[in-house]
Amino acid sequence: AQKITQTQPGMFVQEKEAVTLDCTYDTSDQSYGLFWYKQPSSGEMIFLIYQGSYDEQNATEGRYSLNFQKARKSANLVISASQLGDSAMYFCAMREAPTYTQGGSEKLVFGKGTKLTVNP
């Protein structure tokens, strides 16, 4: 069974500083994908970054980077140069690769999220 753990219910960071949001996952599959989403107070879910289990390089997208440590099963999100608009909920999610025997696992499973507050 998939499981995503985000141990930080809330985080605070000063504007322009970097912050790391933790995510650990549990899977017995070798092939899987990890995603981070941002949810502002409006409720929409915004895709931020993706990391594949076979990717050798850590993923980066602008100010977002993913610190992927496969042996530790962690996929922490790093936000550099925080901005006030970064204040939101952040969710880590995982999808396992579909297999012919299972008929395809389309499930995208989420953690409970971390509420990030950026202070001026």
Added chain:
Amino acid sequence: DGGITQSPKYLFRKEGQNVTLSCEQNLNHDAMYWYRQDPGQGLRLIYYSQIVNDFQKGDIAEGYSVSREKKESFPLTVTSAQKNPTAFYLCASSIPPSRRGISTEAFFGQGTRLTVV
């Protein structure tokens, strides 16, 4: 513009009534999902569908039903059997991983906030 539309944005239901939440997408995605979000619980998967006329239960399917008669539409019915339906409901769609690999992200609608009164 392509996207996912959920309606209504706010919905009020009396106890004992069934209510249907709409989700429409024009992204030509095969896979669609319904999630429920409660404070402190993150997103929990209710149902998902990989193709038309097929769907599977997620982790919290009891008290809910879905249909997938068209590729573009995946409505969710919250039945009277759902004991605590007050929550924020999110619909999402994606190209199935079986076609593009597991890297395909899901796109979400704006959500429907359901309140039982």
